[in-house]
Amino acid sequence: MSNILSEDYWTSRYQQNSIGWDVGEITEPIKQYLDQIENFRLKILVPGAGNGYEAQYALKKGFLNTYILDISFFPLQNFHFTNPDFPRSQIHHIDFFDHSGQYDLIIEQTFLCALPPEFRPQYVKKMKSLIKPGGKLVGLLFNRHFQNPGPPFGGEFGEYKNLFEKEFHILKMEECYNSIPARQGHELFFILQKSQ
Ligand SMILES: C[S@@+](CC[C@H](N)C(=O)[O-])C[C@H]1O[C@@H](n2cnc3c(N)ncnc32)[C@H](O)[C@@H]1O
Structure with missing residues (x-):
């Protein structure tokens, strides 16, 4: 198994401002998802948060129990x-x-x-272990492959479905209608739930 990309790799991407993934604000699908939640006591994690726009938005909305995590300190x-x-x-x-x-x-x-694809089964297991019974994993996935070596490492609906359905209930996984223009037509929005 190849190594996970190191802290140094990600830090140098930030130092060189080579951060094409960073859209500079919370994305619309995640904003809309947060906007319809009424329970502000939820404990929320944004892993691989980078500049953490989702967490910034969540805190401002009143989700005081929001956390971010990243391998890079930068x-x-x-x-x-x-x-x-x-x-x-x-x-x-x-x-x-x-x-x-x-x-x-x-x-x-x-x-x-951002993770080499061979880490995906571990990602799913780790997510499951970090989510309370009945809790949810919600977000966006690329619904395309990339020609250049990753990151980003792409994927498609069938792969993600196979990956997640062993550990979560797939409440929603569908083509995203409100992606940023550069990702329109190449992104899935999903809601996964861990069993009670
Ligand atoms: C493609 S960037 C996305 C950052 C942010 N989510 C965004 O959309 O702007 C991937 C992020 O994951 C972080 N990362 C990569 N591997 C990680 C790991 N094993 N644990 C925690 N963070 C990691 C990187 O440092 C980087 O900030």
Whole structure:
């Protein structure tokens, strides 16, 4: 099994501002998903958060129990300076696979595609272990493959369905109608639930 991309790799991408994945704000599908939640006590995690726009939005909406996690310290430090009100104790500098915790909701935004595909079964198992019974994993996935070597590592509906259906109920996995223009027609929005 090849190695997971290192902290140094991701930090140098941020240092060189080679961050084509970063859309500069929360994406519309995730914003709309958060907007319809009424329980502000939910414990939310954004793994591989980078600049953490989803967490910034969630905190501002009143989800005070929101956490971010990244293997690279660089974007987390940016996030801390940009969001001084976001509790430091809710910013985790750690490899996702070494993290432990229990969350009601985990948000996926260009994190799975950052991991070499052979890590996907581990990603699914780890997500399951981090989600409370009845909790959800919600977000976006590329519904395409890429010509250049990853990251990003792409995929398609059937692969994701096979991957997730062993561990989660797939409540929704469908072509996303409100992607950013560059990803329109190549993205899936999904809602997965862990059994009670
Ligand atoms: C493609 S970027 C996406 C960042 C952010 N979600 C966004 O959309 O702007 C992938 C992020 O995952 C982080 N990452 C990669 N492998 C990781 C791991 N094993 N554990 C935690 N974070 C990781 C990287 O440092 C990077 O910030």
